[in-house]
Amino acid sequence: MIIIAQSCHLIVEPLKAPDGFTVTAKTSTSVTASWQLPPEDDRNGVIAGFKLFYMKSGFSKSQTVEDINSGSTLTKDVTGLEKYTEYQFQVLAYTSVGDGPKSSVKSERTEEDSKKCLLKMISMKSKYGLEMLRHLQKDWVD
Numbered sequence: 001m002i003i004i005a006q007s008c009h010l011i012v013e014p015l016k017a018p019d020g021f022t023v024t025a026k027t028s029t030s031v032t033a034s035w036q037l038p039p040e041d042d043r044n045g046v047i048a049g050f051k052l053f054y055m056k057s058g059f060s061k062s063q064t065v066e067d068i069n070s071g072s073t074l075t076k077d078v079t080g081l082e083k084y085t086e087y088q089f090q091v092l093a094y095t096s097v098g099d100g101p102k103s104s105v106k107s108e109r110t111e112e113d114s115k116k117c118l119l120k121m122i123s124m125k126s127k128y129g130l131e132m133l134r135h136l137q138k139d140w141v142d
Contacts, residue, residue, distance in 0.1 A: 014047065020034075021104070025109060028113045043093070049070055056086070088106070
């Protein structure tokens with residue numbers, strides 16, 4: 001007598017969003033989003049990739065979606081953003097069957113323009129700040 005054991009494993013979309021989702025401003029026009037895989041018991045198969053959603057805060061009709069076609073890529077640099085502007089971000093994981101739920105919303109503001117920051121620092125921290133500020137403003141053209 002031959003006994004053949006069969007295993008039935010149903011593959012569906014992930015039950016939970018990626019863990020540890022964070023967004024950090026890097027420059028005046030870029031941020032880095034990072035996350036971890038969803039909990040193993042909630043993946044429901046092999047994670048094929050992620051989708052990163054973002055939009056300017058207050059502009060709900062103009063959402064951008066970045067498709068990350070790798071289940072092992074856990075960061076994404078988002079570039080070309082507006083200076084000193086707040087954005088809202090969400091991420092989800094997907095399998096070959098479909099998308100899992102989106103993460104909670106994370107908000108992050110891009111940094112101020114580096115020239116403006118430098119000018120602010122000089123004017124506030126240096127006893128010769130105003131003199132240096134006047135000199136630098138002549139040299140820098142926006």
